[in-house]
Amino acid sequence: MSEDQKRILEQQLWNIANTLRGKMNADEFRDYILGFVFYKYLSEKMEIFANEILIQDNIKFREITLKIDNSKDFLEAIKEEALEKLGYFLKPEELFTEVAKRGNGDNIEADLYDESKTNFILEDLQKILINIQLSTMGTESEDDFDNLFEDMDLNSTKLGKTPEARNLIIAKVLAHLDKIDFKIQSTEVDVLGDAYEYLIGQFASGAGKKAGEFYTPQEISKILAKIVTTGKHKLKSVYDPTCGSGSLLLRVAKEVKEVNNFYGQEMNRTTYNLARMNMILHGVHYRKFDIKQEDTLERPQHIDQQFEAIVANPPFSAHWSANPLFTSDDRFSQYGKLAPSSKADYAFVQHMVHHLAENGSMAIVLPHGALFRGGAEQHIRKYLIENKNFLDAVIGLPANIFYGTSIPTCIMVFKKCRENPDDNLFIDASHEFDKVKTQNILRDEHINKIIDTFRNRTDLEKYSKKATLQEIAENDYNLNIPRYVDTFEAEAEIDIEAIAKELKALDETIKTTDKTIAQFCAELNISTPF
Numbered sequence: 001m002s003e004d005q006k007r008i009l010e011q012q013l014w015n016i017a018n019t020l021r022g023k024m025n026a027d028e029f030r031d032y033i034l035g036f037v038f039y040k041y042l043s044e045k046m047e048i049f050a051n052e053i054l055i056q057d058n059i060k061f062r063e064i065t066l067k068i069d070n071s072k073d074f075l076e077a078i079k080e081e082a083l084e085k086l087g088y089f090l091k092p093e094e095l096f097t098e099v100a101k102r103g104n105g106d107n108i109e110a111d112l113y114d115e116s117k118t119n120f121i122l123e124d125l126q127k128i129l130i131n132i133q134l135s136t137m138g139t140e141s142e143d144d145f146d147n148l149f150e151d152m153d154l155n156s157t158k159l160g161k162t163p164e165a166r167n168l169i170i171a172k173v174l175a176h177l178d179k180i181d182f183k184i185q186s187t188e189v190d191v192l193g194d195a196y197e198y199l200i201g202q203f204a205s206g207a208g209k210k211a212g213e214f215y216t217p218q219e220i221s222k223i224l225a226k227i228v229t230t231g232k233h234k235l236k237s238v239y240d241p242t243c244g245s246g247s248l249l250l251r252v253a254k255e256v257k258e259v260n261n262f263y264g265q266e267m268n269r270t271t272y273n274l275a276r277m278n279m280i281l282h283g284v285h286y287r288k289f290d291i292k293q294e295d296t297l298e299r300p301q302h303i304d305q306q307f308e309a310i311v312a313n314p315p316f317s318a319h320w321s322a323n324p325l326f327t328s329d330d331r332f333s334q335y336g337k338l339a340p341s342s343k344a345d346y347a348f349v350q351h352m353v354h355h356l357a358e359n360g361s362m363a364i365v366l367p368h369g370a371l372f373r374g375g376a377e378q379h380i381r382k383y384l385i386e387n388k389n390f391l392d393a394v395i396g397l398p399a400n401i402f403y404g405t406s407i408p409t410c411i412m413v414f415k416k417c418r419e420n421p422d423d424n425l426f427i428d429a430s431h432e433f434d435k436v437k438t439q440n441i442l443r444d445e446h447i448n449k450i451i452d453t454f455r456n457r458t459d460l461e462k463y464s465k466k467a468t469l470q471e472i473a474e475n476d477y478n479l480n481i482p483r484y485v486d487t488f489e490a491e492a493e494i495d496i497e498a499i500a501k502e503l504k505a506l507d508e509t510i511k512t513t514d515k516t517i518a519q520f521c522a523e524l525n526i527s528t529p530f
Helices: 003-017 026-053 071-085 096-107 122-134 163-178 191-205 208-213 218-228 247-253 269-281 324-328 345-355 375-387 444-456 469-474 496-523
Strands: 234-240 258-266 289-293 307-312 356-367 391-396 409-415 423-428 434-436 439-441 464-468
Touching: 003 026, 003 163, 003 191, 026 071, 026 096, 026 122, 026 163, 026 191, 026 269, 096 122, 096 163, 122 163, 191 247, 191 269, 218 247, 218 307, 218 356, 218 409, 218 444, 234 247, 247 258, 247 269, 247 307, 258 269, 269 289, 307 345, 345 356, 345 375, 345 409, 375 469, 391 444, 423 444, 423 469, 464 469
Parallel strands: 234 258, 234 307, 258 289, 307 356, 391 423
Antiparallel strands: 356 409, 391 409, 423 464, 434 439
16 A cells, blocks of 8 residues: 555545534544544454355355344354454444444435434444443453443534434444545555554644643654664563553554564553554454553552563653652662652653563653752662663753643663663754644654664764763763753854944944934924934
8 A cells, every 4th residue: 555545544534533523622522533443443353354254154244134044153153253363243233334324324425414314323333332342241352342432422412412413423424434445454554553543643733731641743652662672673572651542552563573462551541442442453462462541650550560662751740649658669669769749750760660671671751850850869860870770871852842842851761781881872862853833843864863873872973972970970960961962052253353343334334324314404404313
């Protein structure tokens, strides 16, 4: 599939999403449109899977009705296989296309929708979404589908004041989606997965401060993913303790041939649902991902597990309890101090280091303050560098690159077994970016320069420098990048003598002009203005 065709699919989905734009805010119509896309994906996957099983019986899945002999036997056999391989089950009449056709009646080929020609399907559709979840009860995939569609309230007045109005808009959305070929059998690229990521990104760009809760810009995800996969072709595990929509975990998978298992934790319930949908829609088998919903710092869900790659873009300087009881928690006890309650940045660092495997690497996005703030944070920095020597690199990013905040940020890279234990690499990439409207973005050339410099540990004038542990100690463990990477630009020399001559010439010109004005004023018999 060409890039142009991918762009067409992305635009088609965005246009359908905008059908709901005038009725609710971006957060709300995001949940509906992504949910419907996901439902269509599950339906198409189910139908393809069932048709393959039924080849020897010379029958199609959609043709199985109560009128057919042994229909119950067929469905039971397919259900058993589907729950094992796919993790869920849909009946033929519950498939997306069938519901779209039932709902749209005589409107199915029309561009202008007539409410009188639309059949009522809201109750039926809501039951189907619940049935998808119920089909998994008592199976291995139950946790992965539990309340997955809970944010799609088809009876919400935000969709329309009356049931008929709500039915009309939903039927219209289903009809438009039904006409799109998701190409989920394509082996060339993850077409639908890329389009889904595009939709999430589009919603994030219009979500203001809330965008940071569920989405990391793709260029930053790419940098983090390339860092933690350096020198790797396969990963046993990847973990994101603040996984949002799961996009960062999936980005890591694009950088290697295989990831055995994905792990994540997310506090926001709606975003947690989105992360699970995103995993399934990208073809990650339900046995290969474990996404939990809870506060990572207060109630960690993957205790005692270690991961080969860890990535995170946690909420900047978030509040946490910093409960004294945590001083005996294995994640924090060895440091002697907890991160301050008003700034959880280093609590996330400590949490991630605790879960990092001996052969692993982690990359975390933090505000610049984490590099130089004093108190407990300085104490933790010193312990990580002096006692453990886990810090590997610090990368400064441009300001205004994240949705919802314009502050400059950095990436801190940690490894337990460092290939270069005698120095730390500092990269100042804060001045190299493109400005698009109000947002700064990183192009491929900017990303490649960062990654090449990191992997080769290159010293580049005004861009990167390897600093010894002694240098960092002499700076009292202040990691502020300008202390190590000199980006000073000397001002052009000023020729005082030439400027003096220019001022003298200007003075003479002013005097001549004043005389001319005085002569004009005398001729006009008016007073001079000076």
